[in-house]
Amino acid sequence: INPATIERIEIVKGAASSLYGSDAIAGVINIITKKNRDKVSVSNTTRVGSHDDLLQSEMIGFSNGKLNSTTSANMKHSGGWQNSTQEWYHHELMEGSVSKTVSRSTNFTISQNFTYKVNDRLSFSADASYYQKWIFRPVGPWKYYLYNYFYRNQDYAVGMKYLFRDKRSYLTADASFGQYNYYYDYTGREITDIINPEGGRIVYYPGDRVMQTMQQRWLNHVKSVFYLGDDHVLSVGVEHQQDYLKSPYRVEGGKASVYTLAGYAQEEWTITDRLNLTAGFRLVHHKEFGQKFTPKVSAKYSIGDFNLRATYSYGFKAPTLKELYQNYITVIMGPLKAYYGNENLKAQSSNYGSASVEYRKGNFQATVTGYYNRIHNMIALTVVPTSAEDKFLEVEETMKYNNLSKARSFGADFTFNYQIIPSLAIGGGYSYTDAKAQYTDKPDDPDYMKYLPINATSLHNANWKVAWTHKEIGVSLFGRYQSTRYYITDGNGKANQIWRLNVRSTLLKTKKWNLGANAGIDNIFNYIDRTPFGKNRGTTSPGRTIYLSLNVKFQNKQK
Incomplete structure (x- = not known):
């Protein structure tokens, strides 16, 4: 998503599958x-920064009668960076690594939106976007990467909105x-373990682009919102989703699909x-996991400058x-690892509850929320024994979804916000x-029945x-802190805090032109x-x- 095209971001915390899926x-x-x-x-937005960072973004919009168009293009490049020259290789800490903490990459996105307003009550829309990304990996004395990564995505959508007589x-x-495609771009010759139908092993050469996965998703959604007087808002809808995965070398049979209805x-009752009071439910039929009923209920009570909320x-x-x-x-991150899916997985479910207090008075607002979420059959990658075949391929660790x-x-x-002056x-x-979660069911494991951090x-x-x-100048200081990040394998991530300073200035502002700058x-x-x-x-900060x-x-505004 082109950052320059983002208008706002909405966040709904907690389980919300009754309305959102x-x-x-x-x-x-x-x-x-x-x-x-x-x-x-x-x-137009142009941003340059350290490590050859470049962001170039354009947006063009026009309206002519009933037709409205928005076109955007975005290109982003980074030269990447390296924070360490040490790397674990075959269980030995090696010096002189050429691996980059963040690899050199280039991507671009082109998107288009058309909206056609037939009359005050009926409108149609059409959207399309196209995205490509290249990731380049360095090669060194004992790092024999034979391919880079390439991604190609495309999205298309059509929609209709009809207002009823009440105009609400x-x-x-x-x-x-x-459709989301992922490829290897070969830079060296590789003799694979894949047997060619004509006999012998498949060999790839520099310049070959080989698809690893292709994912497709169709989503159809019909929704109605009814304002029933001043006290009731009813939302109802139906959805159909079809997912398809094609992966000749990663999926047995080369492809798989699933659908959801x-x-x-x-x-919402005032x-x-x-x-x-808000109450809702979703009834789901999944191709592999049958039917599921997911309810949700929440309440808000206002008293003075306070709002009290509770949700299940x-x-x-x-x-x-x-x-x-x-x-x-x-x-991934150095060692050669094997990753395996699990056809015996069960669907995961959760029971989520929260309560919050909101306070708003004048220029000050604050919210405190407490929550509890119990997840049954949570899906996660776990470490399993490495097979003899994978050890022969120099695999150092095997992960499987369980x-x-x-x-x-x-x-x-x-959270809080305060406009002091x-x-x-x-x-x-x-x-x-x-x-936390219980990561094993094996009684002989020393961590059996122990809760370990997720x-x-x-x-x-x-x-x-x-x-x-002050007038046309703004100065902002941002900071964030994160304590130790826990992992089951490969060690924990260190605690850290990062600060950022940004200065914004409006250089020119007229009826039709606006020129601004940011530095930081x-x-x-x-x-x-x-x-x-x-x-x-x-x-991974450099x-x-x-x-x-x-x-x-x-901009030439509408009259």
Whole structure:
């Protein structure tokens, strides 16, 4: 997603699968992109920074009568960087690694949106986007990478919206298709273990581009929202989702597919000016895992400057096609590892509950939320014994998707914002998360029946911001802290804190033209995690970097 096209980001915490689907077992991040609202608008953003970082973005919008168009293009390049010259190789710590913490890469995205408004009540839309990315890997004395990575994605969607007579209730119908391809771009000759149908092993040569996976997703969604008087809002809808995976060398039989059918309903009832109740459910039919009923209920009570909220929801998430069927061997963070799907996986489910207190008065607002989530049959990668065949291929560790015995997380979030004076504001947040699971069912394992931290979780996370503005100048100081990040294998990620300073200035502002600049320093105190390759890091930041961006926009507004 082109960052310059993002209008806002909405976050729904906790299980929300009744309204958003079975994947929303722990929350929803909804990214809303900008749509043209002017007769003509043209904008350009250019950003340069350390490590050959370059971001180039353009947006063109126009409207002509009933037709509205938004076109965007985005190109991003990074030269990559290396934070350590040490690497674990065949269980030995080696010096002189050429591996990069973040590899050199280039990507671009082109997207197009058309909206046609037939009349005040009926409109149609069409969207398309195309994305490509190249990742280049260095080769050294004992690092014999024979291929780089290449990605090609494309998305298409059409939609319709019809307003009913009350001009608030509406009906929408949307259909979308996405295809996501992943390739190896060979830079050297490789004799594989794959047998050619004509006999002998398959051999790849420099310049060959070989597809590893192709994923496709069709999604059809019909939704209606009815405003029943002033006190009731009813949302109902049906969905159909079809997922397809093609992977000649990673999936037995070369392909797999699955479909999901679902219907849902949600009622928002404003009982009094102070009390609001929301209840909903989703009924899901999954090709492999049958039917599932997922309810949700929440309430909000207002008293003075406080809002009190409480939520309970039941979540359901089926394994993905990759978790079920994909098997492959690759290099991730150094060692050669084997990854295996598991056709015997069960769907995971969750019981989530939360309670929060919101306070808002004048220029100050704050929220405190506590939550508890118990997950049954949580799906996670676990370490399993390496087969003799894989050891012959120099595989050092084997991971397989399994259902964990039990998993649970509980914690608390705190956020606040305070506009101290018109030119000065502060804000921030803190999260405490205790997420643990039982990773084994083997009685002879020393960790049998023990709760261990869930991979990549940390107990404490915090962020803060101080922003000062005066006329056409703004200065912001950002910071974030993360405590130790826990992992079952390859060591824990170190605790760290990163600070960033940004200065914004409006250089020119007229009725039709706007020119602005941003300059900043990221990772002010130059923290670098030097953990050797093959072990987990707390951060991949390259240390102190600088950046500069220029934004220019022309707009001829609607009369």
